[in-house]
Amino acid sequence: MAKVLMKGNEALAEAAIQAGCRHYFGYPITPQNEVTAYMAKRMPKVGGVFLQAESEVSAINMVYGAGGAGARVLITSSSPGISLMQEGISYIAGAEIPCVIANVMRGGPGLGGIQPSQSDYFQSTKGGGHGDYKLIVLAPSTIQEMADLVQQAFDIADKYRNPVMILGDGMLGQMMEPVDFDNIKKGENHIEEKTWATTGMGTRKKKNIINSLELDPQMLEKHNIELFKKYEKASKEEVRYEMTNCEDAEIILVAYGTIARVAKNVIELAKRENINVGLIRPISLWPFPVEPFEKTVNYVKRYLSIEMSMGQMVEDVKLAVNGRKPVYFYGRAGGMVPEPAAILEEIRKISGGAK
Structure with a gap:
């Protein structure tokens, strides 16, 4: 068809x-x-x-x-x-x-x-x-x-x-x-x-x-x-998730839905600045996928949860990471959509390379 x-x-x-x-x-x-x-x-x-x-x-x-x-x-x-x-x-x-x-x-x-x-x-x-x-x-x-x-x-x-x-x-x-x-x-x-x-x-x-x-x-x-x-x-x-470019990432973005598509563009933008960024995309929000965090927590430096909210999924990210690595949050609310450039700037900040 x-x-x-x-x-x-x-x-x-x-x-x-x-x-x-x-x-x-x-x-x-x-x-x-x-x-x-x-x-x-x-x-x-x-x-x-x-x-x-x-x-x-x-x-x-x-x-x-x-x-x-x-x-x-x-x-x-x-x-x-x-x-x-x-x-x-x-x-x-x-x-x-x-x-x-x-x-x-x-x-x-x-x-x-x-x-x-x-x-x-x-x-x-x-x-x-x-x-x-x-x-x-x-x-x-x-x-x-x-x-x-x-x-x-x-x-x-x-x-x-x-x-x-x-x-x-x-x-x-x-x-x-x-x-x-x-x-x-x-x-x-x-x-x-x-x-x-x-x-x-x-x-x-x-x-x-x-x-x-x-x-x-x-x-x-x-x-x-x-x-x-x-x-x-x-x-x-019934756990479902997708991992992108996580094998040796320094920072892993966590995003679901349409914002995960924005996050994939940010991976490419960060690569141009020699920042290795990956993405964990939960597909099942409940049950929340803990496995990708277990796979990455030993080598990743930090996680960044990106949402169109004031910060909700980030709590489940913190529970999955369980204090083993820093978890940051960036969000927009009220119908505003996070832009790739703004997410990249947030990545620069948390990686110590703000410009």
Whole structure:
């Protein structure tokens, strides 16, 4: 199949359809509205369900219902909209219902602005809702990877019976790049039967009951322990990352999403000044990839976390490094994007060669 020139939001939507998603619920919010518009056109043509809810609170509870019935279901929104969904996301995680949630981040806090940002990292990776639960969080840096990770997200969600979040930003959602959908499993035929789903008794003798309420504290504790056994398994099996030019780097940049693309340009700029710079790009934000830090910590001099925020992922970088080497931070907030020249200047400062 030939590559198709698409916006990131459109590629996300098409990849979900090709991966077997036939249920989409959402509510309009910039900068992810192209997903909603695309699904409104495409879902009826593939025999699917598109429903624009009256609010994000309603939409996430529709996801609970469709996912509980065994459907592959997608919901998308942007920062404040995801905030409104947090109670429902906690319910879904507690009830062990697979679904895919995409957050195309905008600037904040509050209503903020519609420019790209990465200030929802804490909300996504630390659990924005109540209770003990985890989301598996994947962060693409290209539109092709956006499409590929959507397929993986649905498979991971089904494997662990857990919500999976695609965490992008407004820049990734709005930019256009060629996308190849050949690697995506087509349709619903490849999806394994969900024997736990509430699809009627059929030939079963026991009812399938999906619930996140448990009034007996001992039973609720047992449920939490079982959930965290699942998270422990995921933390070993679902780690994803990319390393660039790290073999003998003096300074290693750490960046995810679209800012990792900027960081790759900085590697070349630093090389011209005889500063050997590498890049660790976390693709799974939870589970956070510790392995690349273990591989590099013995010889690298320092790490520099680059983010479109006031500093969030940098805390996980510090935990991974565990005090063994200095960790620095450079970020822009409110929709401002770090520029290569500014990152290079920061590298000069921390390497002792400011000009």
